[in-house]
């Protein structure tokens with residue numbers, strides 16, 4: 009966004025001073041759009057009164073706007089004395105000439121800006137791309153359908169089909185054999201939209217569609233007529249395995265004549281067609297279709313889906329390979345669902361049992377009803393028939409070092425695992441492992457460990473539960489050369505409550521570049537973040553901390569390198585400084601404010617302290633703290649938080665971020681939060 013937005017400022021699309029003033033009278037701005045524009049605890053932007061120079065920082069010229077109803081537009085006029093109208097609506101201009109408006113998206117994609125300053129007049133036409141309008145109301149439509157693309161399920165499994173379509177219709181799934189499965193309206197509201205997290209209700213102007221659902225038990229393989237639809241990667245494997253099994257099953261001598269068999273519908277099938285009917289791939293397109301009837305309208309659409317059925321007796325396994333974008337804190341990530349959040353982080357070499365495939369992910373079996381979804385590109389398939397990964401566990405040992413305690417779980421192969429935290433305990437689940445543990449040793453009592461136990465809660469889950477004498481500071485999980493799984497529990501640093509930062513190693517990450525938000529007058533988020541970080545560093549050092557900066561100048565630093573720098577340098581705490589931007593469609597006047605993000609439970613208190621101090625200092629709206637899967641808060645080794653102090657698109661907040669006095673206030677609020685976090689942890693050490 010940074011480069012394209014900057015390009016607009018330089019692209020010479022400015023027409024200031026060469027067009028007549030708007031002929032029609034401006035319409036009044038709705039009162040809602042002034043809400044929260046000016047905050048009393050921030051200074052007003054400085055007065056700027058230059059010649060008219062209209063520019064739009066966002067949306068970038070030519071960009072596709074992701075919403076059709078209303079969106080924000082911001083930029084600058086060059087003068088705080090200017091009056092501005094966009095497509096006829098009056099837009100307030102800040103004293104420094106910046107503006108921000110939340111307006112209906114022009115149907116033709118052209119924002120027409122008209123400004124005056126005394127006798128001077130200027131105009132600018134700013135073009136964006138607008139999505140084509142939805143189907144006219146009243147016409148029956150079929151929207152998105154799932155699943156689409158490649159799907160593989162196990163024999164006997166039920167497939168759920170979902171269709172978004174006009175409400176109040178009759179919707180059926182017509183299977184290849186002509187039988188029909190009704191889909192039931194399940195009443196979900198409007199289609200997902202990037203701004204939905206901020207919307208109280210479905211806005212007017214979007215088509216009313218609802219979700220219809222049906223369960224199809226034990227389907228046969230389906231093949232889409234459209235050959236561009238993705239095929240399951242597991243299908244050829246299954247086909248090879250079936251061919252090989254058929255060959256092995258034939259008598260050694262009589263191979264010429266194979267009697268025809270009858271299909272379940274009584275049709276006579278060739279051996280190959282029968283083979284394929286049962287399993288991996290079918291010969292001809294046999295995809296079901298969706299049929300929708302609403303009033304006099306009937307709409308039909310084939311499912312764009314290739315479905316393979318995996319035989320129960322065929323085990324499938326794979327091994328994790330690190331993708332190109334892997335970082336220090338993960339090599340392969342597993343999701344709860346193909347569209348769900350990342351929840352599992354595994355090293356390369358971890359072995360999986362594979363039980364399905366969907367939309368570019370393999371389903372890997374963890375335990376019982378528990379599975380995870382891993383990108384197909386991150387898994388190398390092992391030969392079909394490879395038994396599921398498994399290991400017996402014979403002994404677990406604790407090994408105390410000065411900075412950490414290792415819990416070593418020896419395995420015969422690298423199994424998937426998951427760590428769950430509470431405030432002062434860690435629970436390690438190893439999937440596919442069974443206990444032969446007679447000896448569970450934790451040696452002389454370590455002052456950090458209150459209690460440690462192992463258990464076998466399910467047939468295939470070995471569990472180690474460690475309770476600590478104080479809150480979790482951090483941990484790591486790795487495999488050693490001998491495939492043993494090591495849970496490394498970090499010892500908290502010694503904290504002096506009188507001088508809490510003394511001797512503490514603090515990693516400070518000024519967010520971006522690359523990327524980042526931009527303000528109406530062109531302030532880059534990366535510059536604002538660095539301004540605060542460079543004021544925070546001497547404050548921390550004066551308090552006795554060792555500061556590790558991920559950058560000290562405008563040079564871009566790779567996102568993945570930043571948390572690695574913090575962890576490798578032995579930092580005790582990681583703070584990433586940011587300022588925020590909204591996705592298209594969100595009203596920035598009513599939604600701007602301060603928020604802080606964390607990922608692991610051991611970082612919640614740190615996030616809360618930052619939020620409290622920033623709110624107390626700046627009195628912006630409280631958006632709250634949230635768990636977010638961001639690279640800078642994902643390391644398990646230390647408490648980490650990412651602060652989003654202000655919204656750069658709000659003119660007063662952009663101007664405040666340029667102001668050295670405000671930068672210093674933001675830095676001091678972060679300093680106080682770190683001190684309070686450490687004092688609270690020091691209390692837990694006594």
Ligand SMILES: [Zn+2]
Nearest residue numbers: 519524586587
């Ligand atoms: Zn940012």
